[in-house]
Amino acid sequence: MVENLILYHCSYLILSLLLIFSSSTSRCYTFSVSSFRYPETRLKPFDSRYIRFDLPPWFSSLSIQLESNVDLDIKRIAKVPLSALPLICLRDGSLPLPDVSETTLNGLVLGALSNGSSKGLQNLENVEQCFPMQKNISVKLTNEQIPSGVWYLGLFNGVGDTRTQSKMIVRGLSHSFIVNISVEGCTTSTIWGQFCNQTVNSLFCVQSNSYNLTGNISDSEVNNRTTVNVVSCRNSFNTLCHGIGETNVYSLDVVGITEQLTIMAMNVRFNMTPSNNTVNVTGTSMMCFARHGALPSATLYDFSADIHQDPLTIPSPKVGRWYITVIPVNLSKEIGDIHDIYAQVCYSLEWQVLECPMGKAGPNCTWERYNLQTGIRRSYLFESSYRPVSGKVPTDSADFPLEPLLSNSSYGESDDIWTYFLMDVPVGAAGGNVHIQLESDTEITYEIYAKFGGLPSLQSWDYYYANRTKSSTGSTFFKLYNSSEVKVDFYILYAREGTWGFGIRNVNKSISETIMSISLERCPRRCSDHGHCRYAFDASGLTSYSYCSCDRDHGGFDCSVEIVSRQRHIWQSISLIASNAAALLPAYLALRRKAFAEWVLFTSSGISSGLYHACDVGTWCALSYNVLQFMDFWLSFMAVVSTFVYLTTFDEAFKRTIHTAVAILTALVAITKATRSSNIILVLSIGTLVLLLGWVVELSTKFRSFSFSIEFFRSLLGSRQQTVTQRLRDLIKTLLRQFQWAFVLAGFAALAMAAISWNLESSENYWIWHSVWHVTIYTSSFFFLCSKVDNVNSENQTPVEGSYELTRQDSIPRDDGTE
Numbered sequence: 171m172v173e174n175l176i177l178y179h180c181s182y183l184i185l186s187l188l189l190i191f192s193s194s195t196s197r198c199y200t201f202s203v204s205s206f207r208y209p210e211t212r213l214k215p216f217d218s219r220y221i222r223f224d225l226p227p228w229f230s231s232l233s234i235q236l237e238s239n240v241d242l243d244i245k246r247i248a249k250v251p252l253s254a255l256p257l258i259c260l261r262d263g264s265l266p267l268p269d270v271s272e273t274t275l276n277g278l279v280l281g282a283l284s285n286g287s288s289k290g291l292q293n294l295e296n297v298e299q300c301f302p303m304q305k306n307i308s309v310k311l312t313n314e315q316i317p318s319g320v321w322y323l324g325l326f327n328g329v330g331d332t333r334t335q336s337k338m339i340v341r342g343l344s345h346s347f348i349v350n351i352s353v354e355g356c357t358t359s360t361i362w363g364q365f366c367n368q369t370v371n372s373l374f375c376v377q378s379n380s381y382n383l384t385g386n387i388s389d390s391e392v393n394n395r396t397t398v399n400v401v402s403c404r405n406s407f408n409t410l411c412h413g414i415g416e417t418n419v420y421s422l423d424v425v426g427i428t429e430q431l432t433i434m435a436m437n438v439r440f441n442m443t444p445s446n447n448t449v450n451v452t453g454t455s456m457m458c459f460a461r462h463g464a465l466p467s468a469t470l471y472d473f474s475a476d477i478h479q480d481p482l483t484i485p486s487p488k489v490g491r492w493y494i495t496v497i498p499v500n501l502s503k504e505i506g507d508i509h510d511i512y513a514q515v516c517y518s519l520e521w522q523v524l525e526c527p528m529g530k531a532g533p534n535c536t537w538e539r540y541n542l543q544t545g546i547r548r549s550y551l552f553e554s555s556y557r558p559v560s561g562k563v564p565t566d567s568a569d570f571p572l573e574p575l576l577s578n579s580s581y582g583e584s585d586d587i588w589t590y591f592l593m594d595v596p597v598g599a600a601g602g603n604v605h606i607q608l609e610s611d612t613e614i615t616y617e618i619y620a621k622f623g624g625l626p627s628l629q630s631w632d633y634y635y636a637n638r639t640k641s642s643t644g645s646t647f648f649k650l651y652n653s654s655e656v657k658v659d660f661y662i663l664y665a666r667e668g669t670w671g672f673g674i675r676n677v678n679k680s681i682s683e684t685i686m687s688i689s690l691e692r693c694p695r696r697c698s699d700h701g702h703c704r705y706a707f708d709a710s711g712l713t714s715y716s717y718c719s720c721d722r723d724h725g726g727f728d729c730s731v732e733i734v735s736r737q738r739h740i741w742q743s744i745s746l747i748a749s750n751a752a753a754l755l756p757a758y759l760a761l762r763r764k765a766f767a768e769w770v771l772f773t774s775s776g777i778s779s780g781l782y783h784a785c786d787v788g789t790w791c792a793l794s795y796n797v798l799q800f801m802d803f804w805l806s807f808m809a810v811v812s813t814f815v816y817l818t819t820f821d822e823a824f825k826r827t828i829h830t831a832v833a834i835l836t837a838l839v840a841i842t843k844a845t846r847s848s849n850i851i852l853v854l855s856i857g858t859l860v861l862l863l864g865w866v867v868e869l870s871t872k873f874r875s876f877s878f879s880i881e882f883f884r885s886l887l888g889s890r891q892q893t894v895t896q897r898l899r900d901l902i903k904t905l906l907r908q909f910q911w912a913f914v915l916a917g918f919a920a921l922a923m924a925a926i927s928w929n930l931e932s933s934e935n936y937w938i939w940h941s942v943w944h945v946t947i948y949t950s951s952f953f954f955l956c957s958k959v960d961n962v963n964s965e966n967q968t969p970v971e972g973s974y975e976l977t978r979q980d981s982i983p984r985d986d987g988t989e
Contacts, residue, residue: 223353260300260323265322319490401523402523416498427592428486432481455478456478458476459495537589540592587676588674594670601713616677621670626672698724782798804840
């Protein structure tokens with residue numbers, strides 16, 4: 171009895187452990203695939219940052235959290251100019267570029283980015299979505315909303331043509347931000363979904379499952395070129411059964427360039443209950459949805475079909491992982507008078523992949539296909555030209571003749587003959603631009619189609635060019651340049667890294683000589699010869715991207731937009747350079763009063779400022795730009811402080827000492843962020859401090875003869891001839907007589923105008939208000955120099971009547987009448 175009881179408890183314990191183990195292993199949990207924190211960064215006006223993150227095929231969700239000091243009213247966001255609007259942009263596969271064209275700017279999603287609006291972040295291939303940056307942004311995207319792969323987050327503080335323009339002064343709000351990006355994944359590769367609760371069955375071919383479906387292929391396809399490359403498979407788990415409305419998800423990897431992927435349901439039957447026999451059902455509907463890189467649904471998919479009636483055909487499927495969802499719908503469950511709520515649909519899934527031999531393409535594998543090999547250039551990183559691997563054309567040149575490579579097919583019509591080229595954009599080069607050129611001696615009749623991850627066709631392409639009026643000009647990342655009847659020139663901007671397919675469609679056969687070139691370049695058209703090409707890396711350091719730094723007169727991503735006309739440029743140059751002639755006023759006065767140090771400073775300041783602005787506007791650079799900028803700001807700071815030093819009554823020894831100290835201090839200020847507005851306040855504070863110090867020294871000299879004894883304080887308190895108040899009043903009068911206050915007030919008025927003009931400066935009106943600033947700042951120095959009365963304290967000058975000056979010979983009256 172006891173042995174039976176022990177055996178019973180042991181059996182119960184073992185069974186419980188097995189149940190616990192089975193339940194724990196059947197549950198799937200998410201785990202952190204990666205977590206990235208972008209530290210607090212300051213985004214200056216017209217500045218940008220890029221952040222790259224990778225989503226593996228087994229990811230379940232992506233979380234983005236952003237904290238910034240941006241304070242925007244969403245209701246009034248439309249009134250904010252784009253040049254001052256901070257944006258956050260997201261793009262699949264490459265870097266976002268929101269200011270390529272006005273069409274792109276008009277299509278911005280000017281709304282709040284949150285989980286409520288994340289439904290709009292779908293189908294981002296070849297497009298991007300931008301949202302105004304907010305103080306707090308928290309969004310979570312699942313693998314049912316966005317596909318796996320490489321993604322880029324872009325942060326911009328102002329967009330538009332002026333973003334790349336080189337500016338004399340940059341004014342605007344700076345924003346700081348912190349970004350946290352985390353990626354969650356499922357612990358098992360066969361489980362997917364936001365909560366890792368969706369089973370995904372992998373479809374792959376094994377030798378025992380491959381069989382010939384020649385009977386399903388047309389006679390034109392049955393030849394030595396095609397049948398050897400038809401891979402037909404049936405799922406290894408044979409018959410599948412699931413209820414009406416239930417979803418089955420499958421994954422299928424396309425590992426190379428293929429011509430066609432076909433999916434079909436075979437042996438569809440209706441299984442009612444175990445008590446009833448399985449019977450065939452007519453009129454059933456097996457809806458199949460296919461999507462590249464992400465889980466499809468009835469509302470979001472790339473291709474769909476009723477695979478019970480007709481196969482699902484995907485022409486030229488993209489390389490990568492495809493997800494397939496099968497849902498039995500609209501099934502007739504009525505058999506006689508019996509209704510079975512437990513009815514299930516059973517079927518076997520079959521698929522067929524049509525591949526052409528190496529060097530061939532097309533539905534009949536009769537068109538030519540060429541792989542492009544790279545020839546690395548040494549000018550920029552990740553810049554190269556591509557040449558076809560073929561003995562028909564020379565491979566020692568970046569340009570190659572097109573006609574010897576064209577397809578000759580007897581199966582196609584004269585206007586439907588294609589020739590394909592395949593090129594690879596290396597990893598990390600997503601910030602490059604694919605440049606395609608065609609030049610012919612006659613009118614070009616070729617059409618060019620481009621597609622990422624596969625071969626393009628008339629039904630499936632990413633970008634295309636047919637003629638000057640028919641192309642992908644409305645696309646964000648397609649830029650067509652000076653094309654004509656005999657020349658084609660366009661760029662695919664910030665092309666995705668990976669395999670690109672280009673198709674040349676020969677519309678009309680004609681005898682011509684056409685030269686073609688395909689290259690990967692950094693900056694389009696070398697910034698149109700109006701700027702310099704720069705390159706940088708994203709936050710991860712894995713992607714190198716290029717951008718144009720344009721001159722003063724041009725802007726846009728390629729510096730092709732003229733912002734300042736030639737005539738306006740001349741007026742700006744004259745205004746900024748000639749306004750420095752105002753430095754002659756204080757320089758002449760300093761020379762006349764024999765203040766040679768001040769004369770040298772004002773003269774040098776005016777000359778250096780004129781040379782700096784001549785270089786700044788692109789007229790002429792006597793020295794390097796950085797040297798001229800330093801000299802301009804340093805001598806300007808010195809001239810301002812020197813004006814205050816001149817107003818003091820220091821002797822020459824003290825002035826030389828102060829000039830030396832100020833020269834060192836202002837040089838440090840000018841060499842570190844010279845253009846910041848706080849430097850103006852700092853220099854004025856230094857000058858004011860020097861002036862106050864001079865007055866303190868002058869006051870101390872007035873009392874240096876006094877002996878601070880008991881008798882001295884007694885005399886001050888008990889003086890009957892003159893009170894302390896009268897003595898201080900006389901002393902203030904002496905100080906006031908040192909300046910002509912009309913000139914002092916004029917100097918402060920000019921200084922106030924200079925401060926106002928400095929505050930009104932912007933990137934658009936800089937040349938006006940900065941010219942005013944030159945005139946007013948030099949005029950204020952002139953007025954301050956005029957206000958100084960030099961002969962008040964001279965040794966040969968008789969003291970002004972009414973003033974009181976104490977010397978060592980001055981006597982102090984006593985109470986008894988004696989001195």
